[in-house]
Every structure is written in C-alpha cells, then in structure tokens.
Amino acid sequence: MNEGEHQIKLDELFEKLLRARKIFKNKDVLRHSYTPKDLPHRHEQIETLAQILVPVLRGETPSNIFVYGKTGTGKTVTVKFVTEELKRISEKYNIPVDVIYINCEIVDTHYRVLANIVNYFKDETGIEVPMVGWPTDEVYAKLKQVIDMKERFVIIVLDEIDKLVKKSGDEVLYSLTRINTELKRAKVSVIGISNDLKFKEYLDPRVLSSLSEEEVVFPPYDANQLRDILTQRAEEAFYPGVLDEGVIPLCAALAAREHGDARKALDLLRVAGEIAEREGASKVTEKHVWKAQEKIEQDMMEEVIKTLPLQSKVLLYAIVLLDENGDLPANTGDVYAVYRELCEYIDLEPLTQRRISDLINELDMLGIINAKVVSKGRYGRTKEIRLNVTSYKIRNVLRYDYSIQPLLTISLKSEQRRLI
C-alpha cells in the first residue's frame, strides 16, 4: 500500500468517526449512575415512600422500610430520588436530615457498615474509625456518639441488604433497627433494599418485624412500561431522528422477556447506539439492537468465566484444548484425563473424577459448555461435552489469570491427547 492509499483510508476513517459522533447527544443519560428527573411507572411507589417518610418533616421518627422487587425494577433509583427530595425539602423546614447510602455488595460486614456510618460524619465530628481492627462494640458505641451529637434524622439505606446478611448474619440489622431506644437526640430509620425475594426467610423473625414495619414492592415492568422509560431517556440521550422506529420497542420487548429489567433495556439501547456509532452508521436500527443483545450476553459470559474458581478454570481449559484438537464432543473421562495432566503441569492437586463431573454440570448450568447426557445402548449413559463459547474467547479471558497463564502455551498432541 502506498502513502496515497494510507491518506485516503485515514480520510475515510475521520469522516466516518465524525459522522458517528452524531448519534449520541448525551450518552451519560443511559448510564446506571444517572438519576432521571422523572420515573415513569413508579409514581405509586414514590408516593408510598413519601407517605412513610413524611413524619420526618413533622419531627417524628418514620418507620423502617423494606423495599423489594426483582433486579432492574427501579428500587435504588426510586429510593435515592425520594430521599434526596426529602433532604432538600427538610432544609426548607430547618430539619437536619442525613441520608447515608450503603451498597452492601461492597460493604458486606457488620463492622464495615458501622464504620461507614461513623465516617460519614467525619467532617462534622472529626471522628474516623479504621476499616478494620477495632472491636465491633467500640465502633457501635462511636456510631451512637456521633449520630447523637445533635437532633437530627438519619436515614440509612442498605442496598443489596441480602448480600450483607448472607455474608455476615443479621446482627447489624438487629442493632440498627433498635438503635432509637439508645439515642437521646437523633432518630434513625433504616431502608433495606433487596432483589432476593427469599431473603426474608434468612432473617430472625424479630429483625424481620422491625425492618419491615413498612414494605414497598416493586413489580417488574412490562414491555409498554419499558418503552415509556426508554422513550424518556432517549430524548435526552440521542439526537433527534437517530433511532429507527423499531429500536425502542425491540429493546423493551427483549428486556421484558427476561424479567422486566429496566437496566437491561437501557443497556441494550446504549450498546446498540455504540455499535451504530462504531460502524459509522447514521441511524440506530433493529440490527444494532440484535448485535447489542449478543454483545451483552458475551460480556456477561466473559465475566462469569473470569470469576470461576481455579479448578473450574483448569477444567474449562482442558475442554478448550480438546476443542482446538478437534476432539469435541468429548466425554467426562476424556476431559478428566486432560484436566489431570494440566493439574500436574501447574502443581495443582487434582479433584476426583466424580467431583469434576459435578463441576462439568456447573459449567453447563452457567451456559459456558453444553453437557448432554446421551445413551450408548448397552454401554450405558455418557455425557457429550461441547463448548458454548468459542475457545478463542475463553483463552482471551483466561490469559489474565496468573495461575492459568503457564498453561496457555501448551497444546495437545493430536492423537494421544498428550500435552506438548
């Protein structure tokens, strides 16, 4: 290729990229962190939450609230929306309100929840506790001290509360939902949010009854509701006329088919826009939505592979090697033989074939492989194992795992299936 050709290609690329920028007016509007000014189809929940919290404006303690519903039904965004508004209005009435939002997926121990609450007030109180190391009782005593320094309302939002309880039990909820009896000036109320509908079963009945003095349920959105949510966001996110007519209905229908998840619907719309932008298209079409669906599924699969335990990764890599050697479908015995050799190679204690058979079922359930049980007549039943994700993709994910890296350069000697 001569220089002239280079020049022309680059010109084309710039032209294409320039055109592509016209798709999004403001992509941030489609991100998870964005709080819209209106929340269509959540007016009932907003009103219920406002009714439960309004005592604050009269100087009375509101009930604790348990908010639940499936993922992407707008629980977090609605609670944030209502509590922020309450905080804003309370300023008008000179009532100090603090809203402390804690994501229990990250802050997942009794100690860390308490420490986070103490440290929320550190600018005001000058008191800060370390994230580890103190006796929990002492952190709790500090918490009461800092909260009770003046008359105020403290609303503690514990999002993904089920993660906290599963990891560390419900002790922290027991303390926080009863703390008002130990305070003189301040008043605390807890809003727990969960998408695990079975979560209540794990709670001590006393904790459950004090946490769910009030319950607010968030039902899944249907396709029409998702359409409204997307239409409202799209107006701010995209330039006019950029979305083909069928794009929003398709995103809404695909997300409704799963479980009425607004996050999924928004992700589809954003990724479809990004794909159109990258292709240099001047419009987002249904074709881009289908591609977005595929990309999101692939990304999720990559995330699942990334977080597999080491033994499952080695097992999966054994299946990848068999695939690259043209040996799929394979049975459990074939896979186990390669797996054992890989273990030896990296000094990993191999699991029994029985245990590996369980892990194969797990990989199958996660959708990474397909392990179909087939009958071999009088030879009994066996599994036929195939990959559902390309070997190339799996290698790409595994190469970031240091424990697996030494394996990535080896392959199977075709016939004997021995490592070389």
Ligand SMILES: Nc1ncnc2c1ncn2[C@@H]1O[C@H](COP(=O)(O)OP(=O)(O)OP(=O)(O)O)[C@@H](O)[C@H]1O
């Ligand atoms: N009624 C709505 N109007 C506009 N956007 C919404 C609405 N409901 C949800 N969303 C958007 O959908 C996404 C997911 O919402 P949110 O995080 O509140 O869900 P969630 O129920 O808390 O989910 P999870 O249980 O998975 O945490 C967010 O980007 C949010 O802004």
